[in-house]
Amino acid sequence: MEKWSLMTITVLLGLIVRWMVSFGSYSGAGKPPMYGDYEAQRHWQEVTYNLPIKQWYFNTSDNNLQYWGLDYPPLTAYHSLLCAYVAKLINPDWIALHTSRGYESQPHKLFMRATVLIADLLVYIPAVILYCCYLKETSTKKKIASALCILLYPGLILIDYGHFQYNSVSLGFALWGVLSLSYDWDLLGSLAFCLAINYKQMELYHSLPFFCYLLGKCFQKGLTGKGLVLLIKIAFTVVASFAICWLPFCTEVEQILQVLRRLFPIDRGLFEDKVANIWCSLNVLIKIKNVMSPQTQLKLSFAFTFLTLLPACIKLTLQPSLRGFKFAMISCALSFFLFSFQVHEKSILLVSIPVCLMLNEIPLMSTWFLLVSTFSLLPLLLKDGLLLAYVVTTLAFLTVCETSFSIFEKTSEEDLQLKSFSLSIRGYIPSFKAFPKIIKSLFIVSVTLMGILTLMSATLTPPQKLPDLFPVSVSVVSCLHFLFFLMYFNAVVLWDSRNGRNQKKIH
C-alpha cells in the first residue's frame, strides 16, 4: 500500500480514538462549586471575551482570580478569546459574564471537545506526521509504525480529551521546534518554541535543551564569525516573538509583572495533590513541608533540579547533535518533573512527548516509560471517571507498540543504546553481566505491578486510616520508575556521543 494512504489511516485511527475518549467524562463534571479544568477553560473564554485585556490577569469585581483566574501565558488567553467568539455565535449563554459559571450541557461539551480536536488537528498531529515522514534511515513501515504509536500515546489523549486541557497545542509547537531544528531552520525552530512557551509556561522545562543546542551550534560555527551572526538572529527572533505575544501587556510594567506573578505562583508550595515526583514521595517518610521554610524548599528544589540537568546540558553545548538534543529534552524535562517546585502530575507529558520521538530507536524503553507515565496519571483519571478509557487506550497502545516494534525481541545492548556504557563499566568490573535479560524481566515485573495497582485502586476501598493509600502508592511506584529512567537516559546521553564518534571513524 502507498505511504500516503497508510498515513491517512494512521491519522484517522488517532482521530477516532481521540474522539471516542472525548465521549467520556471530564474533570469536575457536575461537581459545584469549583468544578474542574473544563470549567477553567470555559471560564477563561468568558473572561477574555467580556473583559478588556487590561483586566484579564487582575483581580477585579468582574474577575475573581480565586475562581479559576487566568494563570497561563497570553497565547492561551488569545486562544480562549478565539474560542469564545465561536461560542458566542453558537450560544451566547455559554460565555455570558457571571451567569455562565458552571455551565454544563451536552451541546456545550460537544463544542469544547471539538475545539480541542481542531487545535490538535492544526498543531500537534501535522507535527507528528511530518516528524515521522522525515525520519532519517528508516523504512516506510517503521515511519508509519512510529506515527501510529505516537498518535495513540494514551497520556496526552486522556488528559486532553478526557480530563480536558489543550496540551497538544503547546506540545505541538515544541514539536514544530524540534522539527525545524532538525532541518537547520534555527530561526523557525526558535519561533515555534517561543510560541510553545507563550502558550504554556511549563514548556520552560524544554528551554534549556533548546538554548544549549542552539548555543552549541553557534560555538561550533565559531563565535567570531558565522556563529555570532546566527546567535544575534536567534536572539532577535526570540525577543521579537515574545514582544509580539506580549504586545497588549507591554503598556505598563505592572501588567507584565502581574502576568508573571500569575504564571509562577511561588506561594503555592512545593507540591500539590499527589505527584509522582521526589518531594511528594519523600513526603511519605519526612513531612518536608513542615520541616523546612518555603524559601529553603525553593532553594533546595532549585539546587537539585540544576544539578541533575547539568551533565546533559553541558554535553549538549559542547557536542550539539540532534540525537543528543532529543535525549537532553527527555532528561531535562524529567529532572524538572522530579525535582522542581510546584509540579503538576500532568507535566509528565512534557517528558513523554520527547520520549515518543525516541520510539523507533529504543522501542522497549520508550514504551515502558510511556506506560509508566500514563500510569502515574491514574489517580487523576480515576477522579475524573476515565477508568474505562484509561484501560482501553493503554492496552491498545501496548498492542500497537508490540506488533509494530516487537519490543520484546529488541533487548540487546545496541537496541537499548547502552553498548558503550556497559563497555566502560566492564572496564572497571569485568564480571559485569549484560543488561538485556535484566531489563526484560524488570519490564514484565513493572507492567504486572502497574496492572495490579490499577486493579486495586479501581476496585478496592482503601482502609479508613489510610484514605490516600492507592494514590500515594501509585505516585511512589511511578516516582521510583522515573528515577530509574532519569539514570538511564543520562547514561545514554553521556555515553552516546562517544559512541557516535566511534561509528563515524568506522565508516
Next chain:
Amino acid sequence: MAAAGGSGGCWFLALALGVSLLKCLLIPTYHSTDFEVHRNWLAITHNLPVSEWYYEATSEWTLDYPPFFAWFEYALSHVAKYFDQEMLVIQNLNYSSHATVFFQRLSVIFTDILFVYAARECCRCVNGKRPGKELLEKPMFVLAVLLLWNFGLLIVDHIHFQYNGFLFGLMLLSVARLFQKRHLEGALLFAVLLHFKHIYIYVAPAYCVYLLRSYCFTANKADGSLKWSSFSFLRITLLGLIVCLVSALSLGPFAVLGQLPQVISRLFPFKRGLCHAYWAPNFWALYNAVDKTLAVVGIKYKFLDPEKIPKASMTGGLVQEFQHTVLPSVTPLATLICTFISILPSVFCLWFKPQGPRGFLQCLILCALSSFMFGWHVHEKAILLAILPLSLLSVESPKHAGIYLILTTTGHFSLFPLLFTPPEITTKILLMLLFTVYSFSSLRALFRKEGPLLNWLETIYLIELVPLEIFCEIVFPLTPWKLKFPFIPLLLTSVYCALGITYAWLKLYVSVLTESVTVRQKAE
C-alpha cells in the same frame, strides 16, 4: 494496523484485539431503541415461563426473533443479574443505568469472539498464493481487516446496538466449513443460525441447492452436468436429520404447547409497511421515489386531483402501511414473487453450472442482494448480509473487488441515517473514512497489476457521495426547508444509494451469469 507483525496469527490477534478495544471505547456512545428491545427480551426470558415468551406484550417491543435467540437472551440474563437486577424487571421500560449499558455493550463485544473465530477460518480458505511478500498486501491480511473492522458491523452492533456480530460469525463459519468440505457441519451451523434470526432465510436457497447439488450428488458427468446415478441417500438423510433435529429443538416446545401460529405471527409481521420508516436503498425506494415525483408533477400540471390523494408522509414517519398515489400499491405477495423471480437465475446457475464453494458463495450473495432489492419491509442493515460474504470474494479477483467497493461504499453510506445525534456524526464519518480509505487502497494494492478497479463513471458516482453527505448533514439543516420537508435528506440518501446498490447487484449478476458460460466452454 499491525504494521510489521510477526509470523502466523500474531497480526490477526493484534487486529482482533485492536478492534475489540475500539468497541470498548464505543460503550458510552448513543444507542437506539434496539437497546431497549434487547433489555426487554432479557427481562421477558428471565422472568416468564417459556409458554409466555411469545405472548408477553407489556412493552411494544415484543419478542420477534426465533426461539434460539430467546434462549440466548435467557442465558445472558443469568449473567445480567450480577450487573443490575433492575434491568430484568419487565415493567422497567426504557431502563438504561450505567451497569445496564455496560453489560449489554460488553455482551455484544464478547459474543463477537465467535465472529473473530469465523473470520480467522475464512482467512484460511482464501487463496493465499498471490505473489507479494509484504504482509500488508497479502489477501489474508486484507480480508481479515475487511471483516473484523467492517464499518457497518461496527456501527450497527456497537453504536446502534444489535447482536449481528455472532450471527454473522455463525454464517461465515458455516461458509468456511463448506469451503473446507465439512458439509454437515456447515449445514448444522446454518440451521442453528436460522433459528437464531430468521432473516437469514433469504440465503437459504443457496444452501439448499448447493448441498443438494454438490454434496448429495457425489459425482458429475465428464462435461460437468448432473449424474443422476450418483445420488447418495445416506447424505440427504443426514442433512434432513440435522435440519429436523435443530428445528425440533427450537420450535418443538412451542409446537407441543400449541403456540406455533403465535410464534410464526410474531416472526413475520406482515402488518408493517412495504418500506421501513427510512427507506432501505432498494428497488422499492426507487419505486416510491418515482411515485412521489409523478404525484408532485401530476398535481402541478393538474393531471391529478389533490383532494383524492391520500395523505402519505412516506419517510420520517412511524412504521406503517401507506398507499402509492400514481403507481399501483405493492402487496406482500407481489414482493414475494419479485424476490423469488430475482433469486431464480442465480439458483439455476448454481444447479446447472456448479463451480464448487466459490459458485455457492456467489449465489449466496446474489440471494441476499436480490431479497434486499425486492423484499417486504427490508431494513437498511440487511445490506450487511451481502457485504460481509462479498469480502471473501473481493480479495480473490479484481472484478469482485470493483463490485465490492461500490456495494460497500454505498451500502455503508446508506447506514448513515441510523446515527443522527451530533457527536455520532463525527464518529460515523471518521469510521467510514477509515474503512473506505483502507478498502480502496488495500484492494488497489492487491490488484495493482490488473489495472483500475473502477471505471470513471463509478468513480464519479462514489465521489458524489461526499457532496451528498455535506448537503444532508450540514447545509440542509441550515435551510428553511428543514421544517417543511424534513424527509428530504433521507429521501435523497436512500434514492442515491439505491442506484449504486442496484448497479452493483446487476453487475454481479451479469458477471456470474457470463462467467459460468466461459467455464462451461472451457470444460467442453
